[in-house]
Amino acid sequence: MALEIVRRATRIVVCAAAACGTAMAADFITVPGGRFASVLPQGPVPTVSVPVEVAAFAMRATPVTAGEFLAFVRAHPEWQRGRAPAIFADRRYLVDWRSPVLLADGGAADRPVINVSWFAARAYCESERARLPTWLEWEYTAAADETRRDARADPQWRRRILSWYERPATTSPPRVGGAPNVFGVSDLHGVVWEWVDDFNALFIAGDSRVQGDPDTAKFCGAGALSVIDRDSYAVLMRIALLSSLSAADTTGSLGFRCVRPGGERP
Amino acid sequence: MNPPLSRRDVLRRLGFVAGMWWAARAEARDIPGDSVYQLRAQLTDQDGRSFELSSLRGQAVLVSMFYSSCEQVCPMIFETIRLTLLALPVADRERVRVMMISFDPARDSVAVLKATAEAHQCDARWALLRAEDAEVRRIAAVLGVQYRRLASGEFNHSSAIELLDTEGRIAARTGTLGAADPGFVKAVRKALSRQA
Amino acid sequence: MNVARSAGILDAHATRIGLAAMLCAPLLSFGAQPAAGDFGPPRGAPIHAVLTSPPNVPPPVARNRPAKVIVTLEVVEKEMPISEGVTYTFWTFGGTVPGSFIRVRQGDTVEFHLKNHPDNKMPHNIDLHGVTGPGGGAASSFTAPGHESQFTFKALNEGIYVYHCATAPVGMHVANGMYGLMLVEPPRGLPKVDHEYYVMQGDFYTTGKYREKGAQPFDMEKAIDERPTYVLFNGAEGALTGDKAMKAKVNETVRLFVGNGGPNLVSSFHVIGAIFDKVRFEGGTNFQTNVQTTLIPAGGAAIAEFRTRVPGSYVLVDHSIFRAFNKGALAILKVDGEPDKAIYSGKELDSVYLGDRAGANLNAVTRATASSAAGTLSLDDQVHAGQALFAGTCSVCHQGNGAGLPGVFPPLAKSDFLGADTRRAIGVVLHGLSGKVTVNGQEYHSVMPPMTQLNDDEVANILTYVLNSWGNPGGRISIDEVKQQRAAPTAPAKASEH
Numbered sequence: 001m002a003l004e005i006v007r008r009a010t011r012i013v014v015c016a017a018a019a020c021g022t023a024m025a026a027d028f029i030t031v032p033g034g035r036f037a038s039v040l041p042q043g044p045v046p047t048v049s050v051p052v053e054v055a056a057f058a059m060r061a062t063p064v065t066a067g068e069f070l071a072f073v074r075a076h077p078e079w080q081r082g083r084a085p086a087i088f089a090d091r092r093y094l095v096d097w098r099s100p101v102l103l104a105d106g107g108a109a110d111r112p113v114i115n116v117s118w119f120a121a122r123a124y125c126e127s128e129r130a131r132l133p134t135w136l137e138w139e140y141t142a143a144a145d146e147t148r149r150d151a152r153a154d155p156q157w158r159r160r161i162l163s164w165y166e167r168p169a170t171t172s173p174p175r176v177g178g179a180p181n182v183f184g185v186s187d188l189h190g191v192v193w194e195w196v197d198d199f200n201a202l203f204i205a206g207d208s209r210v211q212g213d214p215d216t217a218k219f220c221g222a223g224a225l226s227v228i229d230r231d232s233y234a235v236l237m238r239i240a241l242l243s244s245l246s247a248a249d250t251t252g253s254l255g256f257r258c259v260r261p262g263g264e265r266p
Numbered sequence: 267m268n269p270p271l272s273r274r275d276v277l278r279r280l281g282f283v284a285g286m287w288w289a290a291r292a293e294a295r296d297i298p299g300d301s302v303y304q305l306r307a308q309l310t311d312q313d314g315r316s317f318e319l320s321s322l323r324g325q326a327v328l329v330s331m332f333y334s335s336c337e338q339v340c341p342m343i344f345e346t347i348r349l350t351l352l353a354l355p356v357a358d359r360e361r362v363r364v365m366m367i368s369f370d371p372a373r374d375s376v377a378v379l380k381a382t383a384e385a386h387q388c389d390a391r392w393a394l395l396r397a398e399d400a401e402v403r404r405i406a407a408v409l410g411v412q413y414r415r416l417a418s419g420e421f422n423h424s425s426a427i428e429l430l431d432t433e434g435r436i437a438a439r440t441g442t443l444g445a446a447d448p449g450f451v452k453a454v455r456k457a458l459s460r461q462a
Numbered sequence: 463m464n465v466a467r468s469a470g471i472l473d474a475h476a477t478r479i480g481l482a483a484m485l486c487a488p489l490l491s492f493g494a495q496p497a498a499g500d501f502g503p504p505r506g507a508p509i510h511a512v513l514t515s516p517p518n519v520p521p522p523v524a525r526n527r528p529a530k531v532i533v534t535l536e537v538v539e540k541e542m543p544i545s546e547g548v549t550y551t552f553w554t555f556g557g558t559v560p561g562s563f564i565r566v567r568q569g570d571t572v573e574f575h576l577k578n579h580p581d582n583k584m585p586h587n588i589d590l591h592g593v594t595g596p597g598g599g600a601a602s603s604f605t606a607p608g609h610e611s612q613f614t615f616k617a618l619n620e621g622i623y624v625y626h627c628a629t630a631p632v633g634m635h636v637a638n639g640m641y642g643l644m645l646v647e648p649p650r651g652l653p654k655v656d657h658e659y660y661v662m663q664g665d666f667y668t669t670g671k672y673r674e675k676g677a678q679p680f681d682m683e684k685a686i687d688e689r690p691t692y693v694l695f696n697g698a699e700g701a702l703t704g705d706k707a708m709k710a711k712v713n714e715t716v717r718l719f720v721g722n723g724g725p726n727l728v729s730s731f732h733v734i735g736a737i738f739d740k741v742r743f744e745g746g747t748n749f750q751t752n753v754q755t756t757l758i759p760a761g762g763a764a765i766a767e768f769r770t771r772v773p774g775s776y777v778l779v780d781h782s783i784f785r786a787f788n789k790g791a792l793a794i795l796k797v798d799g800e801p802d803k804a805i806y807s808g809k810e811l812d813s814v815y816l817g818d819r820a821g822a823n824l825n826a827v828t829r830a831t832a833s834s835a836a837g838t839l840s841l842d843d844q845v846h847a848g849q850a851l852f853a854g855t856c857s858v859c860h861q862g863n864g865a866g867l868p869g870v871f872p873p874l875a876k877s878d879f880l881g882a883d884t885r886r887a888i889g890v891v892l893h894g895l896s897g898k899v900t901v902n903g904q905e906y907h908s909v910m911p912p913m914t915q916l917n918d919d920e921v922a923n924i925l926t927y928v929l930n931s932w933g934n935p936g937g938r939i940s941i942d943e944v945k946q947q948r949a950a951p952t953a954p955a956k957a958s959e960h
């Protein structure tokens with residue numbers, strides 16, 4: 001079954017708009033749709049996990065690299081450091097680059113771009129006729145390991161994720177192109193945090209503290225979300241990071257990748 | 267799956283996009299970097315007219331987000347803004363503009379916005395606005411509003427009212443609902459005093 | 463939004479209660495009366511708070527008016543030693559575990575800046591138990607890496623308060639060392655003492671065993687099961703021992719600010735050899751006098767004071783005592799000065815006490831020692847001396863009649879294991895025995911500790927006694943044989959190797 005999926009994952013090569021005609025091109029992998037139980041409640045009741053149908057989409061095989069982002073800001077100077085308006089990118093935007101159009105060092109081109117804001121990430125994806133993934137799409141793809149679509153119940157899967165969390169981000173992230181998961185997508189764990197399009201939808205009530213908060217006025221309607229599966233704390237930590245961010249924020253371990261809608265129907 | 271574009275297609279699209287951008291840049295040149303008006307969003311108001319955020323530049327503006335079918339908090343947001351306006355001296359009151367942006371473009375058609383405006387007795391100072399989903403997410407991001415659509419069609423969202431100064435910078439924000447927040451009213455008056 | 467955040471006009475994160483949760487928020491004050499600790503608006507120029515690393519405590523506030531105090535605390539994620547040769551990635555407030563000590567005056571208006579270092583991976587926040595308001599500041603201080611948030615509170619209640627990170631998963635952030643203490647001094651300050659120290663207990667969960675070398679990752683399973691690998695004072699074994707021991711002189715007053723970060727354990731805090739003259743238990747206003755051991759809840763603190771009387775090393779422990787000796791909960795206060803024999807004499811007598819097991823009295827042992835020295839040691843001397851020593855050393859396990867306890871302690875009476883190789887028994891006594899061993903057809907799989915307290919004479923005499931009792935084959939073990947075996951570098955005997 002696992003092999004079957006890999007074989008079906010057709011590779012669509014899309015010309016990155018910023019670098020069309022050059023050697024630059026991104027691999028988008030078709031991720032077939034499926035039923036998926038998110039750690040965040042998706043159904044009407046905020047305390048019960050209802051599996052939902054995730055539609056097929058095509059996701060970049062790797063995070064956007066510094067080299068790719070450099071080509072983008074060359075083609076779109078308004079997104080260069082120093083030119084991007086403060087409301088779209090904070091003062092640490094691309095702070096690790098040597099200049100607005102020069103990377104940190106020679107070897108950095110195939111490392112994920114970091115210190116990018118949500119607005120900048122979105123603009124990049126638009127430039128290659130794509131968009132940022134939703135949280136659900138990201139979580140769905142990242143639940144896989146090399147052989148299984150949903151490896152989340154395996155403590156080993158969890159441990160691998162946590163081992164990355166443990167290391168402070170003092171060194172630059174590794175090069176992209178790690179072992180692909182069963183869908184053919186790489187680097188979802190152990191490389192960088194990644195922006196999702198609906199990062200500002202992830203306002204959840206912390207693990208234990210505000211369950212059943214009667215103060216529903218704070219969040220119109222149902223009150224804050226709950227995380228259903230307490231064992232998914234590895235995933236919860238990613239949600240915690242995303243929910244701490246404003247859209248102009250950048251951090252030294254936060255990058256992104258893009259998705260395109262559609263993809264093959266299995 | 268989208269059909270692959272021909273190279274000419276791509277170039278043409280690119281040229282078009284770039285052209286739009288530069289035209290916009292020229293206009294936006296002197297908008298401060300931290301202004302919400304940096305966002306060039308395509309909106310439509312309750313009368314079906316297309317609307318530019320930056321068209322309110324030069325005025326003090328109260329902004330919030332809502333959706334029409336909301337029964338709990340959103341009516342209170344309208345009410346709170348009304349109370350805030352009432353808390354201002356009469357002369358000031360008329361100079362404040364209000365932008366209400368819908369989370370729910372699927373259901374908040376122009377006609378629904380119109381009806382909502384009437385239900386809350388919104389006069390000409392008020393603009394009730396809709397935009398496409400992706401655009402709404404971007405506007406919310408600029409305003410620091412969090413929201414998510416529930417399966418029921420309802421929305422969870424944070425509820426705050428923001429004050430934009432004459433340059434479109436967020437000058438104050440209040441989470442108080444159901445009454446005028448004195449600190450916020452003061453901030454509005456200050457913004458108005460800077461208004462030419 | 464940065465605009466809002468840095469301008470501080472509004473609580474940009476108030477809407478972001480999301481993960482910043484509210485576990486430990488103090489209850490809102492009751493009634494409409496202004497709170498007792500509100501002495502009006504801050505007066506004078508703002509003051510930057512002096513923060514200290516443990517075990518140091520900032521100097522007393524010494525101020526007679528409420529002020530605006532600016533506290534800047536930086537969160538740093540970093541690898542540090544947790545034990546000799548063992549490292550752990552701690553998440554810290556100010557680079558240390560526990561975090562920097564904060565000291566303000568009741569009624570002060572505290573402008574709090576929380577910085578999350580750009581090299582950090584995690585978002586963090588702070589819940590100060592000394593804050594009156596939802597989440598204790600947690601929601602307002604939720605901060606992404608490379609960012610800073612600011613919020614302001616009035617320190618209404620005096621006392622010693624824990625602060626900690628409250629970002630999900632809360633337990634993990636706390637287990638990684640994200641806690642510390644804030645002292646809110648009463649308006650007239652605390653009585654003067656000679657020394658103030660800052661000690662905080664915490665439990666730690668690593669995938670490796672206690673003292674297993676190398677970089678040890680956090681173990682969530684152990685944390686949930688409340689099975690700590692380490693229980694520590696000030697975040698590392700040896701943080702407060704040896705050169706780093708706290709110091710005082712005799713006849714000085716010592717005040718300990720003792721917190722417990724948890725995340726799980728409650729501390730039975732005790733100083734061996736000292737009685738606390740006064741304890742502000744639970745950090746509250748009431749105090750108890752003449753306290754031996756005070757209970758410090760997880761997320762709680764106490765102030766313990768005593769006068770030093772007698773020089774020596776005073777050991778601070780969690781008196782749930784396996785934690786002290788097997789998980790690291792040990793610290794030392796070294797008191798220097800002249801002894802005072804009137805209060806404590808020091809050792810006046812050192813003799814063997816055998817209790818009611820002594821039986822055959824120790825004259826036999828003395829006699830054997832003497833004849834051995836004279837070169838006239840007889841088999842009889844050895845057996846008699848050995849009998850007395852066996853009663854005090856071996857009979858606890860192997861029983862007075864050498865029969866052992868079936869399945870637990872193998873018999874020495876008519877033991878085929880012993881009979882097969884009497885010399886091997888020397889090694890068993892000197893180095894202990896572990897692993898599988900079959901004695902008279904029954905299998906034992908247990909551990910006998912090495913009897914390191916016995917000298918060569920004693921081992922020889924005991925074994926000679928064993929060989930000549932309960933129908934065993936007889937024979938004699940000489941002192942020289944024991945000497946030789948002791949000199950030979952041997953690992954503890956592995957029963958299964960025989």
Ligand SMILES: [Cu+2]
Pocket residue numbers: 553584585586587627628629635640
């Ligand atoms: Cu933390």
